[in-house]
Amino acid sequence: MDLQNRLPAAQLMRNYGTALCLAAMLAGCSGSGAVEPPASLPVHVACFVTDAKSVKVKLEVADTAQERRKGLMGRESLAADAGMLFQYQQQRGPNYSFWMYQTLIPLDIAYLDEKGTIGNIRQMEPCESTNGARCPSYPAEVEFISAVEMNIGFFKANGIGLGDRLLLGANNCTNR
Numbered sequence: 001m002d003l004q005n006r007l008p009a010a011q012l013m014r015n016y017g018t019a020l021c022l023a024a025m026l027a028g029c030s031g032s033g034a035v036e037p038p039a040s041l042p043v044h045v046a047c048f049v050t051d052a053k054s055v056k057v058k059l060e061v062a063d064t065a066q067e068r069r070k071g072l073m074g075r076e077s078l079a080a081d082a083g084m085l086f087q088y089q090q091q092r093g094p095n096y097s098f099w100m101y102q103t104l105i106p107l108d109i110a111y112l113d114e115k116g117t118i119g120n121i122r123q124m125e126p127c128e129s130t131n132g133a134r135c136p137s138y139p140a141e142v143e144f145i146s147a148v149e150m151n152i153g154f155f156k157a158n159g160i161g162l163g164d165r166l167l168l169g170a171n172n173c174t175n176r
Helices: 009-014 018-025 065-070
Strands: 043-049 054-062 080-094 097-099 109-113 118-122 138-139 144-151 165-168
Touching: 009 097, 054 065, 118 144
Parallel strands: 054 080
Antiparallel strands: 043 054, 043 165, 080 144, 097 138, 109 118, 109 144
């Protein structure tokens, strides 16, 4: 079950005991609570395409529940053009949430439809709590089938906004 970014905050708060167990599971039951960066995930070249330009990025692809659950936890930095693509087999609803438990760097997240069109962008701040139930969640507020996390400010700095698209493959990275 993909609990890291699936449960709405309200659902977590309804059952505090479950949330505590969830936090312990995500911490890997280690004494320090530190999370190791994930083993190598496949990296795909992709481009965010606007009316004016395309912006080439390298995205680690998390498409299993375990990979999505771990996400970017424990990372101390990301390259300026690097991020993570979370892919799902079925569409997710607007209340589906991501959280920043054990995530050390602030991130932007873009929620994408089946055509790769950005429906919403949110900024997410690291959660310093060692208790996952005390970390805020960030609902998509739109239906989506994939999401991309990048360094905070990435989308604004590159002029990427709602309605722009993510296209996988280096062949989609043409100058406009």
